[in-house]
Amino acid sequence: MLLVIAGCSDCCNGTTEESNHADIIFHHGTIVTVDEDFTTAEAIAIRGETILAVGENEEILDLEGPDTESIDLHGAALLPGFIDGHTHVIKGGHGDSRIDYDQAMDAALSYGLTTVNEMVGEASFIRDLQQLSEAGLLRLRVNVFTNINFAFLEDGHTVLVEPLWPLENGPILDHDSRIRVTGVKIFVDGAAGELRGCPALTLPYEEAFQRELPEICKPDGNLYLTQDQLNLLVTRAQEAGFSVSMHAMGDRAIDTTLNAIEYALNGRSNNVYRHAIQHSSWLRPDQIARYEEIRPLASVRGYFNTCEQDFYVAYYGPEREGWWANRFVLPNLGIHAYGEGDYGWGVDHTDRTSPRPLNPLLTLYGLVTHQQLQADGTACYPGETLSASERAVDLKTAVRMLTIEPAYAVFQEDYLGSLEPGKFADLIILSDNPLTVNPDDLAHLKVWMTMVGGKVEYCEAGHEDLCPIPPPEPVSINIAQNEGVVSAGTPVYLTFGWGCDTEENVDDFIAETVMDITVDGQPLTDTSNYWGGIQEAGDLDGDGDTDFKSVWSFPLGVPDPGTHVINSRISLQETVTDGFDFDEDGFPDEYSGLLHESSLQLTVEQ
Numbered sequence: 001m002l003l004v005i006a007g008c009s010d011c012c013n014g015t016t017e018e019s020n021h022a023d024i025i026f027h028h029g030t031i032v033t034v035d036e037d038f039t040t041a042e043a044i045a046i047r048g049e050t051i052l053a054v055g056e057n058e059e060i061l062d063l064e065g066p067d068t069e070s071i072d073l074h075g076a077a078l079l080p081g082f083i084d085g086h087t088h089v090i091k092g093g094h095g096d097s098r099i100d101y102d103q104a105m106d107a108a109l110s111y112g113l114t115t116v117n118e119m120v121g122e123a124s125f126i127r128d129l130q131q132l133s134e135a136g137l138l139r140l141r142v143n144v145f146t147n148i149n150f151a152f153l154e155d156g157h158t159v160l161v162e163p164l165w166p167l168e169n170g171p172i173l174d175h176d177s178r179i180r181v182t183g184v185k186i187f188v189d190g191a192a193g194e195l196r197g198c199p200a201l202t203l204p205y206e207e208a209f210q211r212e213l214p215e216i217c218k219p220d221g222n223l224y225l226t227q228d229q230l231n232l233l234v235t236r237a238q239e240a241g242f243s244v245s246m247h248a249m250g251d252r253a254i255d256t257t258l259n260a261i262e263y264a265l266n267g268r269s270n271n272v273y274r275h276a277i278q279h280s281s282w283l284r285p286d287q288i289a290r291y292e293e294i295r296p297l298a299s300v301r302g303y304f305n306t307c308e309q310d311f312y313v314a315y316y317g318p319e320r321e322g323w324w325a326n327r328f329v330l331p332n333l334g335i336h337a338y339g340e341g342d343y344g345w346g347v348d349h350t351d352r353t354s355p356r357p358l359n360p361l362l363t364l365y366g367l368v369t370h371q372q373l374q375a376d377g378t379a380c381y382p383g384e385t386l387s388a389s390e391r392a393v394d395l396k397t398a399v400r401m402l403t404i405e406p407a408y409a410v411f412q413e414d415y416l417g418s419l420e421p422g423k424f425a426d427l428i429i430l431s432d433n434p435l436t437v438n439p440d441d442l443a444h445l446k447v448w449m450t451m452v453g454g455k456v457e458y459c460e461a462g463h464e465d466l467c468p469i470p471p472p473e474p475v476s477i478n479i480a481q482n483e484g485v486v487s488a489g490t491p492v493y494l495t496f497g498w499g500c501d502t503e504e505n506v507d508d509f510i511a512e513t514v515m516d517i518t519v520d521g522q523p524l525t526d527t528s529n530y531w532g533g534i535q536e537a538g539d540l541d542g543d544g545d546t547d548f549k550s551v552w553s554f555p556l557g558v559p560d561p562g563t564h565v566i567n568s569r570i571s572l573q574e575t576v577t578d579g580f581d582f583d584e585d586g587f588p589d590e591y592s593g594l595l596h597e598s599s600l601q602l603t604v605e606q
Contacts, residue, residue, distance in 0.1 A: 019292065023047050023454065024425075024468045027057050029073025030433050034080050034403050034418040038396050040435075044078065045427040051420055051454040069468045076466065077433035080419050081114025081426035081450065082360040085406035086245075086278055086299045086340035089349075089358055090142055091125060093116050097351040097538075101132065105139050107349050109458040111359045112447040114426035115141040117410055119185050119245065119278070122146070122164035125329070129179040139457045143410040145185040145245050148233055152195040153216060158187065159222035167240040171528040175415045182410045183243040183276075186233055189253035190222040197222030199250030199282055201320075209315040214379070217250035221250050230260040234275065238264045243274040245299075249281035251323065258290050262579050265392040269296045270463070274409060277393035281345025282316075291333055297409050298337040299399065303366035305355040307380035322383065328370070328391035331401060339398070341364045352377075352468070358433065364434065367398040373443060391445070395435060395449035429466050479517065479568040483601045488561045492602070497551035499540045501579025501588075506534050506550050508576045516569040519556065530554045541580045560602045570596040 020043035031041040031489060033054060043060035045052040064070055090104050107118060121144035132138040146165035149158045167179050172181040173434045190197025198217035204210070210219055225233070230246075237244045244264075250258040254277065259277045276297035289361065291298065304325075312324045331337040339364050343349065349358040352373045357363060370382035370391070385391075393401075409416030415423055424603055431446040449467050450458035459467035474491040477484040494517070498509040515527040530552055537549035575592040582589055 002400050003165055004129060008224075011537050013458055020063065021047075022060075022063040022068050024428075025060055025064055025070045026073050027061055027070060027080055029075060029429075031419060032077060032399070032433070032435060033420065034399060035420055041419075044427075046417060046454050048288050049424055051419060051421050051423050051425050051439055054419055056324050066469070071466055071468055073466065076448070077430045077435075078419075078511050079428055079430065079434075080213045080403045080417055081428050081452065082112045082402050082405040083115040083117070083338075083417060084108075084113055084341050084343070084360060084363075084402075085117050085200045085338035085409055086119050086342050087116050088119060088344040089113075089116055090129070091121060091345075101128070105134065106458075107358060109351075109450045109452075109512060110447060110460075111361070112428040112450050112458075113358075113360060114428070114450060114452045114457075115143065115407070115412075115452045115470075117143045117145070117406060117415055120147045121150070121181075123166075126165055126179065126181060133178045141180075141416070143176050143180045143182045143412075145183040147187070149187055151187050151191070151196050152193075152266065152575060153222060153224070155192070156222075157421070163237075167237060169244065171241050173411060175412060177393060177564065180410065183245050184237040186230070186244060186246045187224050188230065188246050188248045189224055189250050190217065191247070191249060192217070194605050197224075200252040200256075201250045201282060202252045202255070202284075203317075203319060206315055206317045213590050221252065223253060223256065225256070227256055230256055231263040232422045234264040235343075237557070238273055238275070243276065243411075245276045249279045250281045251284045251287060254280060254283060258287070258294055258295050258296065261296050262294050263519055265294070269298075270291060273333070274336075274411065276409060279342075280330065282320065282323045283329075284323060288326065288329055288333070290329060291335060295335050298335060299340040299409075300327050300328075300337050300367070302332055302339045302340060302398070302401070302457075303341070303355055303357050303365035303372060304370060304386075306327075306366075306370060306382055306386065306419060307353075307374060309380075309383055309386065322388070325386050325388075325391055326375075328367075328386070328393055331367075331397050331568045332390065333391050337401060338409055339367060339401040361434075361445050361447075362443055364398050364402060365439070367393045367401060368439045370440060371440070371443075379440070383511040386543055395439070399434065422565070427451050429463075468485050477556075477600070477602060479566060479600055480596065480598055481600060482598070483603070485603045485605060486559075488604055489537075489558060490604075492556040494554040494556055494566065495551055496596075497549050499537050499547060499549040499578070501541070501545075503534050503545055503548050503576065505579045506548050509572070509578070512572045512574050512575055514571045515552075516571070517554075518567045524554060525552040527552075541582065550593075559602065559604045561606050564602045564604070566602055567602040568596065568598055568600070569594065583585070585605050 024046040027246045029045050033039045041054045042057045044054045045060050045063045061423050089108050146163045148163050149160045189200035192198050194214045198221040200221035200223040204219040234244050246257045248254045271498035278299040343358040371379040404417035407413045429449040448460045448463040456467045472490045475486050476493045476495045479496050500506045517524045532551045534550045537547045540547040571594050575590040577590050
């Protein structure tokens, strides 16, 4: 049975001899790989969606072919794309219109974010992202954490719900998918809001401060869940295959969360499950040793509200001196700590004073300097507490916290977060090298280009020379049709295929097929080298079983503008059967001799 393959998305991949050449090469730059040794290279080669090679200029330029686009970086810094370990940027576009998603993606990509770990997502949000992904419109990678309770209280109690992405669905961990569901979010305490209550502390808030707390807040804050409740929830999510990420700001909430992780792990390593504590805002010194022992992942707010540090001293009292700054100790414990912007709804992403920035370069600046910018552009400087040596975060650690560490948090460290062969080509070009600039200037760096999966998704105006132009998508033209039209510069593949009852039937057709095809009178040679693998084809004959097919796909290249005539004759050397009985005579249909003859007029428009 001759198959007419129209718009075959997989016909143009994997059926020809694979080129050793790169599609894109960036050279004469500073390639900050963020590999295990934090290697710096000069050039990087990309083929398709992944990194082909990283190294010195000469060896990488050896991979240049006639169709390779080579970009001279002129010394510019190229890094892995940033990953925000805790944000709400895409979720902010949910529920209104598609343009909101587009605006959210535009903003994230303009700051160099190639992956975001979205905290709190319901099933409808996940379905929206799946539809965008299927349509090729999800321009960055999104990992969603579905929630098991809400971020507010009703009558003083948390609202427990079945996860908005049901646990029985299981996680979505496909590394090739732009949308994944990797974990469950649980709110363990409040966050100083009229509906949310306050962080749960072991010691009551100072009396002077209690008078200013929202009415819903108890003197020692609001713990959303008992120890037994949290133990059960974490265990249940773990058994369903999810990691659990828990909002715990106060030290009492942190105690409860550490206990629940320890309970669920039951002696097993957290490297398997990767449960995480978000924020750790009021961290007692004695709790730090428990982090080292239990080894939760730790989300650290990098752009700390340094401008308000005097407030913490005055309102939380001398007994808690430094608790609010101890989060900066966590990256130095040898555990997996990653940066969070916690950008959310209603926050102006251009506001450089907000402690919840979308811009990861502000998070980087905050992690390294512990400074925060004021409205006039001047910095608030850390006092003695923030400046303590144990709270210092070195630059390489901070860069890891925005790249490979948040990739680890969602089980993608082998695919994202560093520039190594085989990983996705998610990368950015910056206005200067963050490893060599004055740390005070980190907040002023700009993103010049953002690439996701080998495709430029953001290009800063004025730096188009650094942004490779993606080639046109190949078009498959079936030789059985009479005419076809493509735009100039478009790669064309000629296709047709056999559909049969069994894989053996397909093999028989391929073995006996003789193809006589000419393009503008010139014969195509070696046509038999372009058969694809045999694959399932659904139920072609309607008898209820699975049939099979194989597609021939010949790379015609990029035809010149104008009209081209493609003549084809398809014959069989010996009689074969496809295993079907379309004439309903009780015997499998047989085929021999000339099966197909046609003339295709291909127009290539300017």
